[in-house]
Amino acid sequence: MWRVIDMKNLGKFHDMSDYLETICRHAVDRSEGQLTDIHIDYFATDELLLYISERSSQLRCLRLGGCYGVSGDGLSEAAKRFPLLEELHFVFVKNCNQGIEAIGRSCPKLKSFTLSESEYKRPQFICNDDALAIAKGMPGLRHLQLLGNNMTNEGLQAILDDCPLLESLDIRKCFKVDLSGDLGKIITEKIKDLKRPYDSMEGCEWNTEIFDFEEYDDDYYYSSGHSDLDSIGDYYDYPSDFHFNGSDYNSDGDFEPYFYFD
Numbered sequence: 001m002w003r004v005i006d007m008k009n010l011g012k013f014h015d016m017s018d019y020l021e022t023i024c025r026h027a028v029d030r031s032e033g034q035l036t037d038i039h040i041d042y043f044a045t046d047e048l049l050l051y052i053s054e055r056s057s058q059l060r061c062l063r064l065g066g067c068y069g070v071s072g073d074g075l076s077e078a079a080k081r082f083p084l085l086e087e088l089h090f091v092f093v094k095n096c097n098q099g100i101e102a103i104g105r106s107c108p109k110l111k112s113f114t115l116s117e118s119e120y121k122r123p124q125f126i127c128n129d130d131a132l133a134i135a136k137g138m139p140g141l142r143h144l145q146l147l148g149n150n151m152t153n154e155g156l157q158a159i160l161d162d163c164p165l166l167e168s169l170d171i172r173k174c175f176k177v178d179l180s181g182d183l184g185k186i187i188t189e190k191i192k193d194l195k196r197p198y199d200s201m202e203g204c205e206w207n208t209e210i211f212d213f214e215e216y217d218d219d220y221y222y223s224s225g226h227s228d229l230d231s232i233g234d235y236y237d238y239p240s241d242f243h244f245n246g247s248d249y250n251s252d253g254d255f256e257p258y259f260y261f262d
Contacts, residue, residue, distance in 0.1 A: 002031035008041040008065060017043040017069075028052055039063040046074025053081035061087035064096075072098025079106040089114035089145075097130050104137025113138055116147035126176055131155025135162035142166060147204075148173035153183050160190060168193035172201060 035056040044067035076099035085107040131151040135158040
């Protein structure tokens, strides 16, 4: 019974990190090296992942959600001890993108990968780093979810070129990707199961609250050292009588702040 450990969606208990980590360690111990599937929300750390990796060489599936205590280096180090890993899912894991390529190289059997960390990315910027790392490090992928990523057609093309076995692709909320031209035709012919940037999030197994962009923007600017939301005007170089009043995406999928003037 200890081959699968499911510690997701813990609700009001998610802030009891030390207690939950102790429980998780005990469960891993009880698996006696036969753990194949583990899902952790909120409380995973580099130290816990290392503990798991040292005792779970049979692991096939790792799922992490909302784990702020995990670093790219920690993930890369743990992955070295997961040679049989087939599924890897990162949702709302702040620094996981720093280790994508290294993780892929350590896990040659990897077939399914999910990456969603949009709350930590500034949606008005373009970045193909994640897509290029996936293309270089995970050529054997069959299933890929990139939710809310800032990649462009360049990054998507790299994935299509270097992941020839890809069967399903979910790029919902990837608003910098344009499938109206030749790339759209290519991807339609190549991918059996395709979810496009503007497709509904209904039915998504992951928590879609991470795509609440208004909350995201507030959190981002507070974490960037702004004492109040009005100071965002200085960040965007708006006039002194500018006041920030929330944000959203326009019909073209571009970041668009709402504001007013005195």
